Amino acid sequence: MEAVRLIGQKLNQFIDYKTEQSIINKLRTEGCVFAEEETQLLTSEASNIEVLMSMVEKRVSGLPLEYVLGFTMFCGIRIEIEQGVFIPRRRTEFLVEQAKVLACPNDIVLDLCCGSGAVGAAIATDLKKILLHSVDIDPVAVRCASHNITKIGGHVYHGDLYDVLPHSLRGQVNMIVANAPYVPAESVKLLPREARLYEPKVALDGGKDGLHLHRIIAEKAPHWLVSGGHLLIETSERQGAKTFELFVKAGLITKIVREKELDATVVIGTKPC
Known part of the structure; x- marks a missing residue:
């Protein structure tokens, strides 16, 4: 908790x-x-x-x-939370840490499946001058993210992944981060009771193999990233190798990083120059 x-x-x-x-x-x-x-x-x-x-x-x-x-603390900042929005996990702070190592001031950062906006807000708060764009398909999440993102100058979009982004961002994004659902559909029933009963299924269910959104995000990422730009996705230790393969298939230079204490796994891909 x-x-x-x-x-x-x-x-x-x-x-x-x-x-x-x-x-x-x-x-x-x-x-x-x-x-x-x-x-x-x-x-x-x-x-x-x-x-x-x-x-x-x-x-x-x-x-x-x-x-x-009505809130939680994430990476040391207060994130507003409303019922029906995915609650940020502590392990996701590792995703933020990896992003901050790679990001630079004035970078354009895209946060997909943003939920409450916690990941993007944490990156933007620390780096100050990044240009943040956050997307989620759930209207409740978009409303919540707007409270956390717009006050720091970010933009929030309601829709399906890349589909709702301004065309002007195509090929201009320095970094894409995503805490997309990666739990296989059949395993959702095994999640803790609080998650199963109260958190939105759309934020937990990663499809038949848990990789449905990872597959789409990785495949389309090179069209939005600048040369040398990065894609970072949180996953599980079990799913890491499969997500790695999706990144490689998309033409990204790929590695997996892991933090055992938090049980956190992040796959990082870089678009070749």
């Missing part, structure tokens, strides 16, 4: 020790492993006791903490 990584503020004045312990016990009874941290976070965001108890009830019902809070 990503939001428990936040550092909560001290408990507000309206909650006493007895109430605090009652909330902690209630959350723990319902299986919240980080009940103390969650209580602190909920209390720091609630404006009064009524709002707090409403938030607690939503959390106890099984609603992911990030939806209850």
Whole structure:
């Protein structure tokens, strides 16, 4: 659970020790492993006791903490989250780290399957001067991403991958990043309960082999990248070799990088000069 990584503020004045312990016990009874941290976070965001108890009830019902809070922290920045939007995972911070190594100021960066816009926002916040374009097919995600992206000067598009981009970007993009779904359709049912019940299937289901979107993104990437431009896609260790093959087939100079502690795998392709 990503939001428990936040550092909560001290408990507000309206909650006493007895109430605090009652909330902690209630959350723990319902299986919240980080009940103390969650209580602190909920209390720091609630404006009064009524709002707090409403938030607690939503959390106890099984609603992911990030939806209850309305935000999560990703790469050290606050990302607004609304119910029905894919919740950024900590392992995806590795994708951002790899992108920041390769990106330069004034680069044009394209974030496909952007969800909440967390990946693009994290890259743009750190590098300041990149020109960010983010795309998602889910209207709820686009609305959420707009809150996180437009305030830093980025552009958000509603549609299917490259189809909705301005034609003027063709051959001008320095970097494409994508946290596209890579879970095979039959394996979606094996995901954690919170993901299966509350997160959009379109953000989880990668098609029959989990590579449907990876295949399209890799195949079309060279048409949008400048010479020497990069494509970075998050995948799983299991799927990494298959995504690697898709990059090579698209004519990209390809490598796989992995971070074991986060269980994070990223395939990086470079368009030959």
